[in-house]
Amino acid sequence: MLSVENVTKKYGSFTALEDISLTFERGVYGLLAPNGAGKTTLIKMLVTLLFPTGGVIRWDGRDILSMGGDWRGMVGYLPQQFGYYKSCSPRSFMAYMAALQCMDRKTARPRIDQLLDLVGLSDVRDRKMRAFSGGMLQRVGIAQAMLTDPAVLILDEPTAGLDPKERVRFRNLIHSLASDRIVILSTHIVSDIETIADRIVLLRDHKLYACDSPASICRQLAGKIYAVPAGTSLGPGDLPLSEYQGEAGAMVRVFSEAPPAGAAAVTPGLEDAFLYIYRDGQT
Ligand SMILES: Nc1ncnc2c1ncn2[C@@H]1O[C@H](COP(=O)(O)OP(=O)(O)OP(=O)(O)O)[C@@H](O)[C@H]1O
Ligand SMILES: [Mg+2]
Structure with a gap:
């Protein structure tokens, strides 16, 4: 060891x-x-x-x-x-x-x-x-x-x-x-x-x-990652993590304690965790 x-x-x-x-x-x-x-x-x-x-x-x-x-x-x-x-x-x-x-x-x-x-x-x-x-x-x-x-x-x-x-x-x-x-x-x-x-x-x-x-590591974000169409207005505590191209157009993955209106919860991935943990540009 x-x-x-x-x-x-x-x-x-x-x-x-x-x-x-x-x-x-x-x-x-x-x-x-x-x-x-x-x-x-x-x-x-x-x-x-x-x-x-x-x-x-x-x-x-x-x-x-x-x-x-x-x-x-x-x-x-x-x-x-x-x-x-x-x-x-x-x-x-x-x-x-x-x-x-x-x-x-x-x-x-x-x-x-x-x-x-x-x-x-x-x-x-x-x-x-x-x-x-x-x-x-x-x-x-x-x-x-x-x-x-x-x-x-x-x-x-x-x-x-x-x-x-x-x-x-x-x-x-x-x-x-x-x-x-x-x-x-x-x-x-x-x-x-x-x-x-x-x-x-x-x-x-x-x-x-x-x-x-x-x-x-991903489980700690369970229920807190949402996918919303790009341009959706977010709440003050919401944190956009990454943009991607969904079937219906541009989407944003968002960290949120309270789901934004019309948002669908998604399974958190390690990339979400990485982006969340290093959100303020910390090293
Ligand atoms: N010989 C050195 N003298 C002074 N500072 C150093 C030295 N080597 C590394 N550092 C500093 O220590 C910190 C950590 O460096 P390190 O190379 O370990 O990072 P890293 O995670 O491997 O980065 P990268 O992903 O770019 O390879 C950095 O801020 C770097 O500038
Ligand atoms: Mg290195």
Whole structure:
């Protein structure tokens, strides 16, 4: 079990994260928050690229900083900016990454081929990555993060730049990887994690706002989200969340404690929750 205990991170006098306490057990955790909320900061502390200003992160009770290489050997990490050599093939890049992790060649070779197969890149494993699409590169990134068969797989914005087909493929891949490990992935795109995350971690105002299942986060808005035609006059407490094109024309989803006249209640989605929680432009 991975536990974050009262962790604070300051950059000089700026507090990026304040008093975060969280535990991660097996399954997929979606770190969902707007730009600048502190997702990468939290992730970098989990992989020991940054150190907390206060608090401690433990794996099964041991401070990860005191575990050193033992901890890093248990964690697979895809950074938000994933660096690779354009003239390398996935296979040679993976071999390089394996060497950096002191894996011997005999162990590394079959593992690399197995992982490239898992992420659907067997056919192009010897092609230069120069011509790869964003989705193919992300899959190389996930494969390299899986080299040591990590107990904790951490992916920082893994779906940025993926097309819809690649997103579906990514979701299926994460499902298959999450059965016996902790997967933590960050995003500010709600639809990317709505269906894959067992738990959503929400940060707001540099603090932990919630760590709960998507269903339970949505349930808190049950009976308070309405769909009204665009242009409907709203009450003082009503909060328009998003516009969309309905069958009968432009519609607005509205948060309301008391239903606007003629409004139909709709089932709240995670996007409604996200828009409501971050309504005032908070990070
Ligand atoms: N090295 C640094 N020095 C000073 N401030 C920093 C540093 N790194 C991050 N910050 C600030 O800390 C806050 C959190 O940044 P972080 O990169 O963790 O956010 P994020 O949620 O990952 O954002 P994004 O969605 O854009 O990737 C931001 O306000 C950022 O400007
Ligand atoms: Mg980030």
